[in-house]
Amino acid sequence: MNSFSERQLVFFSDSFGACHLLQPVVERSRDAFFTTGDDPITQRYWAQEHGLPASTPLEKILLSQIEHHSTEIFYNLDPVRYGNDFVSKLPGTVKRSIAWRAAPSGNVDFGAYDLLVCNFPTIIADYRSRGWRAEYFAPSHDPAMDNYSSNRIRPVDVLFVGGYSRHHKRRSEILNTVSELRRDFQVVYHLDRSRLTRIAESPLGWLMPLNEHRRPRDIRAASRPPVFGRDLYQAISQAKIVLNGAVDMAGSDRGNMRCWEALGCGALMVSDAGNYPDGMINGTSIVTYDSPRSAATTIRSLLAEQAKLSDIALAGNSMIRSRYSKKAQWEKFTQLCN
Template sequence: MRVFQNSGVYAAYMRRLDMLAVDARSFSDRLALFLDDRYGACHILQPVMETSPDIFFTNGDDEILQRYWAVENGLPATSDMEQILLSQIEHHRTEIFYNSDPMRYGNDFVRKLPGCVRKSIMWRAAPSGNTDFGAYDLIVCNFPVILDGYRKLGWRAEYFAPAHDPAMDSYAENRDRPIDVLFVGGYSRHHRRRAEILQAVSAIRRDFKVYYHLDRSRLTRLAESPIGWLLPLGKHRRPKNIRAVSRTPLFGRELYEAISQAKIVLNGAVDMAGTDRGNMRCWEALGCGALMVSDSGVYPEGMVNNISMVTYEDAESAARTIVNLLREPERLQALANEGTRTVRTVYNKRAQWLNFQRLAASA
């Protein structure tokens, strides 16, 4: 089975990648640096990490990476990104096209795929408006409510989960964890419930070490800039307590390192899938050995309240729950250990790859 996995990266991470790859001068060099940094590794299929010749991986939105490949394979440096991706697929003789960036490469792109491609599979775990994904043979993600929505539109959709990244194991072993509470994620006017939780938990900063690494929206950054304080943008600024514990965004191994320094990772859904839960932070927090404290809801198999994680109901209970846990370090550590054991066993890379092959065969 010859699989082509296409992914994409956040603009904020692209800036980090450019710094990591400042000396890279080829497609393979830049890609190797990206893979070693483990960004999005829970979604990357096992054979990619093992450099199997039967699988090809790229980030189709990384213009520098893609133009390296184009030049190295005889295409004009000015080729557009879609043409480069199609050429890569044809050159690889891909049989299964697996795309994690369908908003960029949607139905029109799928209809242009070369004849060697037998099945097209896409990952999409977020609301997509009126976007039509009907050209894909299969849509996968780990949110049942979103999958049901796809099925109601007549599209085939199946459950498929992220996996534990083995590189997390060395981070999970760390027992020196000076950070009491860590949160890493986005912050914007759309995250109203998240902002309430962050505000409540940040209030414990006088007694505990609380770190928030926030990727602020453009409007929030403007509101908090020198000129922004002169404009009527108060509702877009972070409250004082949140600003006091905030630091720069983290990605890749820097994220793993931060989690390995934390006793508790605070998590919160963004209400995109009803009561379904299972964002990437679940795998990252548990995989790197922290206890995840997250909002109540329906979690993936093995992620169970008071066994492998702890849940809260609202902002007040989030702060109260975290304080109680920090005052019971032995219980906290036992819960964290069980969470790490769960993701290592239930969500290992081998199981993910076997499940992918099963879904591809039946698509």
């Protein structure tokens, strides 16, 4: 990987964050320019290829890329890193600045952006209450998932992929309760442990008073290393059911990335009850639960009715591929730009 374009190809081939990439980016249109502005190696390749000094700051490189491309629409997936100060430096070619932000942001000011977008109505309402323009905009189906959704041999009965820390109390309760099913079924958790959890579970950590940071025994027994990108797609393609548990950041709103990944890769998503994006309907394209105990009971019932499980999984995959296609996402984006 000795060039900017080669590093770009590696990034795209891994599909990390692909549900957020717009159709022109995925199709490598000349009208679109994409970069990972926080990746110093990739950015410095571009700088070198365009005659910028090796010492050029990353922010200056990104601004140079935008100017070189004559960008008209600046779409940013990290407005905390590139906030109001950065927007004020954008070249004159930029007619619209749009930012995706789907998490509470405290007192951070995003008011310099022309538009804020995400798929959580509660967060959108909060943005509007601050006087900012905000609209609903959803992730999309990654076509690369189609190679994984077609798999019918799925030896893993229940899969969970996500972060683990003591702050995710409800999620921990759900994982612990569902992990009891491993006595009868194949349950696999790919957990990205917090720093304190890793320390608490290290040989030295077991000698320290860090019990509250350790995972319960059944969760540890089901755990595997974290997975991302295509490794995540592969893991889902081996699972009948993907267990999902939202982190409480938008009240009863639901729609985290695992929804698109689970349905897109052909698994049945079992998730906590709440207000889901259009098309994600309990009993039709997904299945929801009300409590940790009901999650385990629901999963056990579904595994006893393989035909029903497969039908809902197929309906979910069909829905996500059509309703949330790259084409549909791009059409919505262009409407928002206008």
